[in-house]
Amino acid sequence: MSVLHDEKSRADLLNRLKRAEGQLRGIQRMIEGGEAVVDIASQMSAVRKALDSTYVRMTISVMEQELAGKSTDNARGRKQMAEVMDEVQTLLAKVR
DSSP: OOOOOOHHHHHHHHHHHHHHHHHHHHHHHHHHTTOOHHHHHHHHHHHHHHHHHHHHHHHHHHHHHHHHTTSOSSHHHHHHHHHHHHHHHHHHHHHO
16 A cells, blocks of 8 residues: 655645644534534535545545656656646546
8 A cells, every 4th residue: 555755745635634623623613602503514514625625635646656656757758647647636526
Protein backbone atom coordinates (compact mmCIF):
# COMPACT_ATOMS: atom_id res chain seq x y z
CA MET A 1 0.00 0.00 0.00
CA SER A 2 1.24 3.48 -0.82
CA VAL A 3 2.33 5.98 1.79
CA LEU A 4 2.23 9.69 1.05
CA HIS A 5 5.82 10.93 1.28
CA ASP A 6 5.43 14.55 0.12
CA GLU A 7 5.43 16.83 3.18
CA LYS A 8 3.53 19.59 1.36
CA SER A 9 0.73 17.20 0.43
CA ARG A 10 0.60 15.75 3.92
CA ALA A 11 0.43 19.25 5.44
CA ASP A 12 -2.37 20.20 3.04
CA LEU A 13 -4.37 17.10 3.96
CA LEU A 14 -3.86 17.69 7.67
CA ASN A 15 -4.97 21.32 7.35
CA ARG A 16 -8.11 20.25 5.50
CA LEU A 17 -8.89 17.69 8.21
CA LYS A 18 -8.32 20.22 10.97
CA ARG A 19 -10.79 22.60 9.31
CA ALA A 20 -13.35 19.78 9.08
CA GLU A 21 -12.70 18.95 12.73
CA GLY A 22 -13.45 22.56 13.62
CA GLN A 23 -16.65 22.41 11.60
CA LEU A 24 -17.69 19.26 13.48
CA ARG A 25 -17.10 20.95 16.81
CA GLY A 26 -19.23 23.83 15.58
CA ILE A 27 -22.02 21.41 14.73
CA GLN A 28 -21.82 19.93 18.21
CA ARG A 29 -22.18 23.42 19.69
CA MET A 30 -25.15 24.08 17.39
CA ILE A 31 -26.88 20.92 18.63
CA GLU A 32 -26.08 21.73 22.25
CA GLY A 33 -27.42 25.25 21.71
CA GLY A 34 -30.67 23.99 20.20
CA GLU A 35 -30.21 25.60 16.79
CA ALA A 36 -32.49 24.88 13.85
CA VAL A 37 -32.16 21.44 12.29
CA VAL A 38 -31.97 22.95 8.79
CA ASP A 39 -28.92 25.00 9.82
CA ILE A 40 -27.29 21.95 11.42
CA ALA A 41 -27.97 19.86 8.32
CA SER A 42 -26.40 22.56 6.16
CA GLN A 43 -23.23 22.46 8.23
CA MET A 44 -23.17 18.65 8.15
CA SER A 45 -23.37 18.80 4.38
CA ALA A 46 -20.44 21.23 4.31
CA VAL A 47 -18.33 18.87 6.44
CA ARG A 48 -19.16 15.93 4.18
CA LYS A 49 -18.11 17.93 1.13
CA ALA A 50 -14.89 18.99 2.87
CA LEU A 51 -14.05 15.37 3.69
CA ASP A 52 -14.89 14.26 0.14
CA SER A 53 -12.63 16.99 -1.22
CA THR A 54 -9.84 15.91 1.11
CA TYR A 55 -10.23 12.32 -0.04
CA VAL A 56 -9.98 13.37 -3.69
CA ARG A 57 -6.90 15.50 -2.97
CA MET A 58 -5.26 12.57 -1.14
CA THR A 59 -6.02 10.23 -4.03
CA ILE A 60 -4.55 12.64 -6.57
CA SER A 61 -1.45 13.20 -4.44
CA VAL A 62 -0.79 9.48 -4.17
CA MET A 63 -1.35 9.01 -7.90
CA GLU A 64 1.05 11.85 -8.71
CA GLN A 65 3.64 10.41 -6.36
CA GLU A 66 3.36 6.92 -7.77
CA LEU A 67 3.34 8.03 -11.40
CA ALA A 68 6.22 10.50 -10.97
CA GLY A 69 8.80 7.75 -11.08
CA LYS A 70 7.17 6.21 -14.11
CA SER A 71 6.68 9.31 -16.24
CA THR A 72 9.09 10.71 -18.77
CA ASP A 73 11.63 13.31 -17.74
CA ASN A 74 10.81 15.78 -20.48
CA ALA A 75 8.55 18.82 -20.18
CA ARG A 76 5.98 17.37 -22.57
CA GLY A 77 5.63 14.22 -20.45
CA ARG A 78 5.19 16.24 -17.26
CA LYS A 79 2.60 18.46 -18.93
CA GLN A 80 0.66 15.44 -20.16
CA MET A 81 0.73 13.89 -16.71
CA ALA A 82 -0.54 17.14 -15.16
CA GLU A 83 -3.39 17.22 -17.67
CA VAL A 84 -4.30 13.62 -16.89
CA MET A 85 -4.24 14.34 -13.14
CA ASP A 86 -6.53 17.34 -13.65
CA GLU A 87 -8.96 15.16 -15.57
CA VAL A 88 -8.87 12.42 -12.93
CA GLN A 89 -9.45 14.98 -10.19
CA THR A 90 -12.47 16.33 -12.06
CA LEU A 91 -13.85 12.83 -12.49
CA LEU A 92 -13.32 11.93 -8.85
CA ALA A 93 -15.00 15.16 -7.76
CA LYS A 94 -18.13 14.17 -9.65
CA VAL A 95 -18.40 10.95 -7.66
CA ARG A 96 -19.36 12.93 -4.56
